[in-house]
Amino acid sequence: MIRIENVSLTRGGARILDDVSLTLPKGGLTALIGPNGAGKSSLLSLIARLQPLQTGRISVDGLPVDGTPGRALAKTLAVLRQDPGVASRLRVRELVGFGRFPHSRGRLTPEDEAVVAATLDQFDLTPLEERFVETLSGGQRQRALIAMTVAQATDYLLLDEPLNNLDMRYARDLMRRLRALADAGRTIVAVLHDVNQAAAYADRIVALRDGRQVAMGAPAEIMTPEILDAVFGYRMRVVDLEGRPMALHHL
Amino acid sequence: MLKRERVVLASLAGLALVATAAFLGLNLRGDLAFALELRGVRLLALVLVAVAVAASTVTFQTVTANRILTPAIMGLDALYAFGQTALVFGLGAYGFASLDPRLKFAGESTLMLVMALALFLPLLRARMDVTLMLLSGVVLGVLFRSLSALLIRLVDPTAFAAIQGASFASFNAVRSDLLAIAGVVTILAVAAIWRARHALDVLALGADPATGLGLDWRRSAVGLLALTALLVAVSTALVGPVVFLGLFVVAVAERLVDTRRHAVLLPAAALVGVVILVGGQALLQHGLGGEGALGIVVEFLGGVVFLALLISEARR
Numbered sequence: 001m002i003r004i005e006n007v008s009l010t011r012g013g014a015r016i017l018d019d020v021s022l023t024l025p026k027g028g029l030t031a032l033i034g035p036n037g038a039g040k041s042s043l044l045s046l047i048a049r050l051q052p053l054q055t056g057r058i059s060v061d062g063l064p065v066d067g068t069p070g071r072a073l074a075k076t077l078a079v080l081r082q083d084p085g086v087a088s089r090l091r092v093r094e095l096v097g098f099g100r101f102p103h104s105r106g107r108l109t110p111e112d113e114a115v116v117a118a119t120l121d122q123f124d125l126t127p128l129e130e131r132f133v134e135t136l137s138g139g140q141r142q143r144a145l146i147a148m149t150v151a152q153a154t155d156y157l158l159l160d161e162p163l164n165n166l167d168m169r170y171a172r173d174l175m176r177r178l179r180a181l182a183d184a185g186r187t188i189v190a191v192l193h194d195v196n197q198a199a200a201y202a203d204r205i206v207a208l209r210d211g212r213q214v215a216m217g218a219p220a221e222i223m224t225p226e227i228l229d230a231v232f233g234y235r236m237r238v239v240d241l242e243g244r245p246m247a248l249h250h251l
Numbered sequence: 252m253l254k255r256e257r258v259v260l261a262s263l264a265g266l267a268l269v270a271t272a273a274f275l276g277l278n279l280r281g282d283l284a285f286a287l288e289l290r291g292v293r294l295l296a297l298v299l300v301a302v303a304v305a306a307s308t309v310t311f312q313t314v315t316a317n318r319i320l321t322p323a324i325m326g327l328d329a330l331y332a333f334g335q336t337a338l339v340f341g342l343g344a345y346g347f348a349s350l351d352p353r354l355k356f357a358g359e360s361t362l363m364l365v366m367a368l369a370l371f372l373p374l375l376r377a378r379m380d381v382t383l384m385l386l387s388g389v390v391l392g393v394l395f396r397s398l399s400a401l402l403i404r405l406v407d408p409t410a411f412a413a414i415q416g417a418s419f420a421s422f423n424a425v426r427s428d429l430l431a432i433a434g435v436v437t438i439l440a441v442a443a444i445w446r447a448r449h450a451l452d453v454l455a456l457g458a459d460p461a462t463g464l465g466l467d468w469r470r471s472a473v474g475l476l477a478l479t480a481l482l483v484a485v486s487t488a489l490v491g492p493v494v495f496l497g498l499f500v501v502a503v504a505e506r507l508v509d510t511r512r513h514a515v516l517l518p519a520a521a522l523v524g525v526v527i528l529v530g531g532q533a534l535l536q537h538g539l540g541g542e543g544a545l546g547i548v549v550e551f552l553g554g555v556v557f558l559a560l561l562i563s564e565a566r567r
Binding site for chain 1: 448449450452453456459460464466505509511
């Protein structure tokens, strides 16, 4: 369970998050949606203790994020920010191997190697495993980074715009894989830009706007013209396509 | 470890041994015991400098997330020289000369440690790009050199002579009185860096991914910067400032082993350093009779490498 209590964040005088309180149950896939500047990424990085907490409290699985030793938290929670410009001369296999760092402190055991190999395979990266990360395309790099995060084998997985740079096929692949991980018991929180991806794969959607939570609920509850208008600030049609709500946000 | 990495490391170790043998054995004349002792002391100093420069450069580059900057380019050795000058200025030539050299070394290193952390932590936290870091490094270097120059103008001639004596160490005139303490500091600092080699790999990913993988980025960065400053103090105290040696050594080592994994890169860089310093000195001094030229040759080659890296980085 991720518990967020009265979290506010101010940066350079601007209010990024305004008294957000939110409880996400263990298990399932949660999508964070909202317009640019709504505070989605900031909220995610606060949960992942990438930024210091200014006010309020956040705990993941009962561990307060600002008081728990880094390594203990890294075995509970894995995070991927938007493109963290990867260091050079690093092979794909080595990058994914870093996901095992919290478990083995860099000395990969045979068990770690097995996890790395399985994850590489899962993400279609086995043919690329000896390539240097800087020689990959944006989408391939994104897959390698996600694979590293998954190889960390944590119960909680936080992803900031994981679909960035991915073409339609790999975007769909990734959402399906995240769905499968969630079905297997992991708790996933992902910032998504495409509400239709969120509607199709998430168990619940949390909508933010101007640093506040505007709505939270199952996709069917959120995917209405009224709520989407309240979140994104314009009217879009929502149609029912074979039992799934779909927003025609581009029209 | 890949086969290629093992082969490269083994050949480098072989080359380093050959260089050592050449340094000790070439043109040996006169009283053998005396000559060997003299050369042995200098060999030890050169090896210490090579290891200290290699380890500090690799660590600094990883923590600052770039491959162009080195402690020396960022003005750390100018900072050390400034500390020396300030000490003479404060104590006077007599007070400076009557101080135990080891005590002086300890004092100067501590001063430098404090100042390096005070200066570089804010820079690091601001996560500036390489260009800005480079610019601030150049400015800091000029600042410390100018401050030293100012102090030198203010002191009396005897103190001036003391400053000259303290700051004109070179590859030919190593400060052998500091060898023992320099050796201890180097071994301890390098051991600490070696223990952190896997953490360094993760730190190279950047602050956010490293935090996500459970490292306390800030604490690691402070500790590693402190170790870097200590190692720079060692090499600057022994042979004076060498600006481009670290950059050169690490760039060559990285090309040879073709990885940034610290378990491989650290020993490779140290070995390349030994080969270049000890081998170069053996060749120049005993082979070609060009004493005193090693510093110039190393700086020239290092400067060329620096320009090449800058240009290739700008192209990307």
